Amino acid sequence: MADCELCGAARPTLCPVKVLDERVIVAYPKGTWRGINEECLNRCHEGNINRVPIKAKKCDLCGTTNVPLFLVTVQIPIFQEPYHRDSNKAICESCFEACEDTIKRQVAEKEESHHH
Numbered sequence: 001m002a003d004c005e006l007c008g009a010a011r012p013t014l015c016p017v018k019v020l021d022e023r024v025i026v027a028y029p030k031g032t033w034r035g036i037n038e039e040c041l042n043r044c045h046e047g048n049i050n051r052v053p054i055k056a057k058k059c060d061l062c063g064t065t066n067v068p069l070f071l072v073t074v075q076i077p078i079f080q081e082p083y084h085r086d087s088n089k090a091i092c093e094s095c096f097e098a099c100e101d102t103i104k105r106q107v108a109e110k111e112e113s114h115h116h
């Protein structure tokens with residue numbers, strides 16, 4: 001099991017998203033991988049479409065500061081009814097693009113498996 005880096009929910013598998021983390025950009029100029037679950041990936045996709053600006057210091061996925069940030073509402077798991085609560089996350093444009101890349105890759109993989 002692994003924990004989603006946005007909502008913290010544990011899943012057997014996570015969707016890998018390649019983000020540009022400015023704190024480690026020297027070591028990883030091509031980006032580093034973050035694992036988020038499918039729900040959060042979909043939320044990021046919706047956030048990318050809606051583009052609601054949010055005031056925050058840094059992107060919650062890649063940690064980049066001083067860039068325009070947009071609202072993504074994720075559901076944080078809790079141990080009592082209704083077992084989740086909404087939490088506002090701030091995501092930057094480059095992470096949105098990284099999420100779209102991951103979605104495209106998944107669609108391509110699904111199509112690939114149909115041919116076999």
Ligand SMILES: [Zn+2]
Nearest residue numbers: 004007037040
């Ligand atoms: Zn999540």
Ligand SMILES: [Zn+2]
Nearest residue numbers: 059062092095
């Ligand atoms: Zn980001």
